[in-house]
Amino acid sequence: MIDIEKELKTVENNIKQLYEKSDVIQRIADVWIEALNNGHKIIFCGNGGSSTDSQHLSAELMGKYKLEREPLPSMSLAAEMSALTAICNDYSYDQVFSRQLKGLGNKGDVVVGLSTSGNSKNVIEAFRVAKEKGIKTVAFTGKNGGELVKYADIILNVPSDITNNIQEMHIVAGHLICGIVEEYFFNKKE
Numbered sequence: 001m002i003d004i005e006k007e008l009k010t011v012e013n014n015i016k017q018l019y020e021k022s023d024v025i026q027r028i029a030d031v032w033i034e035a036l037n038n039g040h041k042i043i044f045c046g047n048g049g050s051s052t053d054s055q056h057l058s059a060e061l062m063g064k065y066k067l068e069r070e071p072l073p074s075m076s077l078a079a080e081m082s083a084l085t086a087i088c089n090d091y092s093y094d095q096v097f098s099r100q101l102k103g104l105g106n107k108g109d110v111v112v113g114l115s116t117s118g119n120s121k122n123v124i125e126a127f128r129v130a131k132e133k134g135i136k137t138v139a140f141t142g143k144n145g146g147e148l149v150k151y152a153d154i155i156l157n158v159p160s161d162i163t164n165n166i167q168e169m170h171i172v173a174g175h176l177i178c179g180i181v182e183e184y185f186f187n188k189k190e
Helices: 004-037 049-062 081-090 098-104 121-133 146-150 163-186
Strands: 042-046 074-076 110-114 136-141 154-157
Touching (some): 004 042, 004 110, 004 136, 004 154, 042 098, 049 074, 049 163, 081 098, 110 121, 121 136, 136 163, 146 154
Parallel strands (some): 042 074, 042 110, 110 136
């Protein structure tokens, strides 16, 4: 039987460990702000459960996080079902994000790849295309970072190797970054 208090204590301890990643979280926010200031967009992708996390974070920018405001340009490559299924069918699952990025990504954009293992081939392929196009890359991974470490300009490798705990920390960090970005653009004190 699951010990609820023990599980919650694990989550609490993991979130506390994110303090050690404060500088990385700020650097990611700065990169997003720079891209958005220059008229570019934030493009998310993720495999499995991280695909819905990529959609969630994109929605925080396009809709709102906490403030009533204008949308910030972002998208998740995991959201377009017809493109996903067509690319998987006609090419391969490994190309599901990279093919979209070839058509939608521009120099100056930022690609944010979420992969708990850091070894999701479809996210790695997207980062390879991003590098070819001069697009900055930000990886959200677990403790060791996996293969994405080779391709990421910035890596947020959260201190866990347990999938659900990694995803919980990704959302917490992602929300912090969305909040920093939103505050920068829409809560300026005059």
